[in-house]
Amino acid sequence: MPTQTPLKILLVDDEPPARERLRTLLGDIAGQCPVEVAGEAANGVQALEFLQQAAVDVVLSDIRMPGMDGIELASHLGRLDRPPAVIFTTAYDNYAVQAFDLNAVDYLMKPVRAQRLLAALQKVAGQRPDSALFAGIGQVVRGGGRTHLSCHERGRLLLVPVAEVLYFKADLKYVTARTVEREYLLDESLTHLEEEFPERFLRLHRAVLVARPALAGFEKAAGDDAEAYGWALLRGVSEKLPVSRRQWATARAELTA
Known part of the structure; x- marks a missing residue:
């Protein structure tokens, strides 16, 4: 292999011995x-925090990790200005490897072997992954909703814990996610969010999804109110959300179920 600039690598695994083994292997094939x-992280959240401060070429990531797993991490990496290539490392073979065939992404079974790691790194050297591709990996392989959403704000990638979102409200091409503390502007589809989190969020209106645990009550709208048939009251904030006539009965039934 010709002389080249070293690939900067971030090791992501919740087990320190696993990260140490990868360091050793990388030294063997250097x-x-x-x-x-360039650094290490114990889960996806720590990895994204690191990548806010430093860019890398490759992320070597385990899949099963607490906090945020490797599959979800990959979906957020695609939103970075310079998304790194991802090589998954895992002790499990039940993540449907055949479900994605990516030139810039590989899938290594533990215990990782030096020659297999070398082949994967040579595959990604000098290449850049397709960020749109990463966005789709998570739903295909992990088969469930994300634990965090991400958005850009003032040049930074912010993580929004799904468990803290009170509601989503659509406005033109963007969706606002509201937590008790503040609002976040997401580049997401309300329909996609409804499909991804059907157990947590309830449709109130064509432009509004509410977190079921955030519902505190309902009140009927005034007869001349053209915006809504009724209003949903929330826990933690004073705002009211519009409820359409079509969703009124279903929404109210949530509090009596």
Whole structure:
């Protein structure tokens, strides 16, 4: 392999011995593929926090991790200005490897072997992944909703815990996510969010989804109120959300179920 700038690598695994083994393997193959371990993280949230401060070329990530797993991490990496290539490392073979065939992404079974790791790194050297591709990996492989949503704000990638969202409200091409503390502007589809989190969020209106635990009550709208048939009252904030005539009975039934 010709002389080249070392690949900057972030190691992501909740088990320190696993990260140490990868460091050792990377040292073993450094003569064939120059690398530099830029940092380590124990889960996806820590990895994204690190990547706010430093760019890397490759993320070597475990899949099963607490807080945020590797599949969800990959979906958020696609939103970075310079998304790194991702190589998954896992002890499990039940993540439907055949479900994605990516030139810039590989899937290594633990215990990872030096030659297999070398082949994966040589595959991604000098390449850039397709950010749109990463956005789709999560739903295909992990089969469930994300734990966090992400958005850009003032040049930074912010994570929004889904469990803290009180409601989503659509406005033109964007969706606002509201927590007790503040609002976040997401580049998401309300329909997609409804499909991804059907157990947590309830449709109130064509432009509004509410978190079921956030519902505190309902009140009928005034007869001349053209915006809504009724209003949903929320826990933690004073705002009211519009409820359409079509959704009124279903929404009210949530509090009596």
